Amino acid sequence: MEKNIFSEYLNKPSLFKNKDVLSVSFIPEKIPHRDNEIKQIVNVLSPVLKGHATSNIFIYGKTGTGKTICMKFVLDELKKIIQDDNKIKSIYINCKMKKVADTEYRLLAYLLRSFGENVPDTGLPTDVLYRKFFKLLDNEKQNIIIVLDEIDALVKKIGDEFLYNLTRVDSELKKGKLTIVGISNDLSFTDNIDSRVKSSLGEEELIFPPYNALELRDILLERSKEGFVEGCIDESVINKCSALAAQEHGDARRALDLLRVAGEIAERTNSKKITEKHVDLAEEKIDLDRVTEIVKNQPRQSQAVLFSIIKTNNEKIMTGDVFDNYREICKNNGLKILTQRRVSDLIAELDMLGIVTTKVISKGRYGRTREISLAIENKVLDRVKKILKENFGE
DNA sequence: AGTCCACAGGAAGGGCAGGCGA
DNA sequence: TCGCCTGCCCTTCCTGTGGACT
Numbered sequence: 001m002e003k004n005i006f007s008e009y010l011n012k013p014s015l016f017k018n019k020d021v022l023s024v025s026f027i028p029e030k031i032p033h034r035d036n037e038i039k040q041i042v043n044v045l046s047p048v049l050k051g052h053a054t055s056n057i058f059i060y061g062k063t064g065t066g067k068t069i070c071m072k073f074v075l076d077e078l079k080k081i082i083q084d085d086n087k088i089k090s091i092y093i094n095c096k097m098k099k100v101a102d103t104e105y106r107l108l109a110y111l112l113r114s115f116g117e118n119v120p121d122t123g124l125p126t127d128v129l130y131r132k133f134f135k136l137l138d139n140e141k142q143n144i145i146i147v148l149d150e151i152d153a154l155v156k157k158i159g160d161e162f163l164y165n166l167t168r169v170d171s172e173l174k175k176g177k178l179t180i181v182g183i184s185n186d187l188s189f190t191d192n193i194d195s196r197v198k199s200s201l202g203e204e205e206l207i208f209p210p211y212n213a214l215e216l217r218d219i220l221l222e223r224s225k226e227g228f229v230e231g232c233i234d235e236s237v238i239n240k241c242s243a244l245a246a247q248e249h250g251d252a253r254r255a256l257d258l259l260r261v262a263g264e265i266a267e268r269t270n271s272k273k274i275t276e277k278h279v280d281l282a283e284e285k286i287d288l289d290r291v292t293e294i295v296k297n298q299p300r301q302s303q304a305v306l307f308s309i310i311k312t313n314n315e316k317i318m319t320g321d322v323f324d325n326y327r328e329i330c331k332n333n334g335l336k337i338l339t340q341r342r343v344s345d346l347i348a349e350l351d352m353l354g355i356v357t358t359k360v361i362s363k364g365r366y367g368r369t370r371e372i373s374l375a376i377e378n379k380v381l382d383r384v385k386k387i388l389k390e391n392f393g394e
Numbered sequence: 395a396g397t398c399c400a401c402a403g404g405a406a407g408g409g410c411a412g413g414c415g416a
Numbered sequence: 417t418c419g420c421c422t423g424c425c426c427t428t429c430c431t432g433t434g435g436a437c438t
Contacts, residue, residue, distance in 0.1 A: 103422085103423070105422060105423075120412085120413055121412070121413075121423095122413055122421075122422050122423065123413035123415090123420085123421060123422070124421070126421085126422080128414095128421095299425095318400085319401065319402085320401075338425090338427090339426075339427060339428085341402095341403085341426085342426055342427075344402070345403090348402095360401090360402065360433095360434095361434085362400095362433075362434035362435050363434090363436075364398095364399085364434070365398075365399060365436035366399060366400075366436075366437095367398085367399040367401055367434095368400060368402065368432095368433060368434060368435085369399095369400055369401050369402080
């Protein structure tokens with residue numbers, strides 16, 4: 001056989017049987033430890049099969065508790081059983097997806113597009129979109145199920161008015177019927193929304209508890225059976241992934257990521273087996289990738305602020321110090337100097353991204369300010385520093 | 395008891411890009 | 417072409433505030 005630079009890869013035995021199974025977006029045939037939750041969703045949604053109206057549902061639970069996967073699973077099953085698929089339509093939207101559904105306009109545009117309607121990215125008044133949408137819904141006798149994932153993020157950003165509009169529509173429709181399923185990571189989410197919305201959206205409430213280490217273990221065992229080649233993974237590795245993820249509020253997503261990345265690392269280092277050490281490396285790598293990805297994708301102004309925070313290099317950094325350093329950085333790089341108000345917002349954004357942690361403190365006579373500290377590990381920090389130094393020529 | 399620092403963070407709105415329909 | 421609409425980034429102006437200092 002002719003030598004090709006890729007032949008080494010092709011000839012190397014892989015540890016993975018089917019890597020997709022180990023990704024978070026994969027929907028398995030059965031979902032361990034969520035039978036009850038699925039049954040409840042099914043009970044609420046079943047009436048659509050006979051063309052009846054259903055209650056709206058609200059699902060709570062932290063990340064990686066299986067909310068999304070259960071919902072998608074149910075929708076898939078529903079699709080399988082529908083005979084005349086024109087009468088029931090389900091739309092799944094992740095509200096956190098940037099540039100897709102993170103504003104009222106975009107959300108509506110997305111909904112309209114999923115009906116095959118052509119909508120411009122911007123330009124039309126929002127009420128025109130609403131009207132178009134209502135008309136589409138009432139076009140024929142049909143049941144529409146809209147799943148709004150991470151709805152708390154959207155409401156935090158644009159308020160709850162759109163929810164009010166959507167829920168109110170349902171009562172005005174003559175032919176179509178609308179069911180809204182809201183999925184939220186934030187358990188206290190409904191505290192700050194309109195009570196009218198609360199009562200109509202929360203007709204049925206469902207709470208997904210976090211998985212414990214044993215349940216995570218079952219999930220991982222199930223997936224690794226399909227995902228990995230037999231015998232290349234010990235139970236101790238799976239136990240370790242479950243234990244680590246259980247510490248992090250029982251996040252199955254985290255557990256799967258750890259397992260998959262550990263496998264990738266093992267494979268790359270030509271190891272025949274995945275060991276606990278690979279899990280440690282995976283934990284490190286996931287963190288590194290996440291942070292560097294965020295930093296690289298930040299706009300330049302935001303990077304300058306972060307660079308300023310890193311350069312200030314104190315245990316406890318104050319907004320004022322950051323701003324002073326930031327001005328220097330801007331001057332040296334020909335960057336426009338933004339106002340302190342804006343920089344303050346940029347710092348708050350970095351906090352939200354988990355790159356820094358901030359706390360508002362009062363120093364009495366010496367004012368009130370944010371106390372800022374970096375929230376990244378040393379190893380990752382070095383990498384971030386390198387990126388920023390390259391960007392700002394130092 | 396009152397002052398006053400050094401900001402936080404809300405509200406309003408300016409200006410621009412992208413895009414509509416007429 | 418114009419007038420209008422939205423999103424985004426940003427500025428201006430503003431009110432609020434915990435607690436060390438006087």
